[in-house]
Amino acid sequence: MLVIAMETGSASDGRMRWAGRRHDDDRPDASSGASSAELFDAVFHALHDGEQVALGFDCPLTVPVSLDQGTAAGPGDADALVKLAEPAATRPGIAELGQVLGELGTWRPWTTVSTSLARWKANTSILVWQAVPAAGSTEVTASAAADSFFRQLPTATDHGTEAAAGTVINLAATAARRAGLFVDASELAQPTVSITVTDG
Numbered sequence: 001m002l003v004i005a006m007e008t009g010s011a012s013d014g015r016m017r018w019a020g021r022r023h024d025d026d027r028p029d030a031s032s033g034a035s036s037a038e039l040f041d042a043v044f045h046a047l048h049d050g051e052q053v054a055l056g057f058d059c060p061l062t063v064p065v066s067l068d069q070g071t072a073a074g075p076g077d078a079d080a081l082v083k084l085a086e087p088a089a090t091r092p093g094i095a096e097l098g099q100v101l102g103e104l105g106t107w108r109p110w111t112t113v114s115t116s117l118a119r120w121k122a123n124t125s126i127l128v129w130q131a132v133p134a135a136g137s138t139e140v141t142a143s144a145a146a147d148s149f150f151r152q153l154p155t156a157t158d159h160g161t162e163a164a165a166g167t168v169i170n171l172a173a174t175a176a177r178r179a180g181l182f183v184d185a186s187e188l189a190q191p192t193v194s195i196t197v198t199d200g
Helices: 036-048 067-073 078-088 094-107 117-123 142-152 171-178 185-189
Strands: 002-007 017-022 031-033 053-057 062-064 126-133 168-170 194-197
Touching (some): 002 036, 002 142, 017 036, 017 142, 031 036, 053 094, 078 168, 078 171, 078 185, 117 126, 126 171, 171 185
Parallel strands (some): 126 194
Antiparallel strands (some): 002 017, 017 031, 062 168
16 A cells, blocks of 8 residues: 655645655655656556555645535536536646546556545545644645554544535546546545544
8 A cells, every 4th residue: 555645835846745655664755756747657656566545635625515506516417516626626736636647547547536435445546535734733744644644544434424415526536537537426526535634
């Protein structure tokens, strides 16, 4: 398993720094980089080697929708939900996610993406998750986010997703669908799994 976390817009030139590590490696920055191309290479090679990948972002991965919009699109209308998400596709973090997933859509179109921990644990290739700062903090570092994911994985759940269903659009799931990758349609209107980043 390879866990990677991104610091959106962390570099002075607008690029984002990322760091990751595998479950059997204690080095916090065993894999790292500062470009979407390097990120794609790391993800592609891990998938090629048969590993699961958990890709974390420190930016919001959902956007709220009004009751009217949600009702008009309906949780079963995948194309309408993807269309509603289009204005957010160029946001920092979401744009980079779209680029990586778009490349995977070209080179590994059979890749399955999920934002549900339970579905990913079952056998999905990629989990996209949100790194949330701890109370009193405003930022997260990529290495701390990856470490927090590993610490919380044994007890983490998709807690609270049912209650919020239909009130959000899942930007990660819509990016995967836009890239031509398989994502369960029910996830398009569900929150992503989130991990609170702590120092340990």
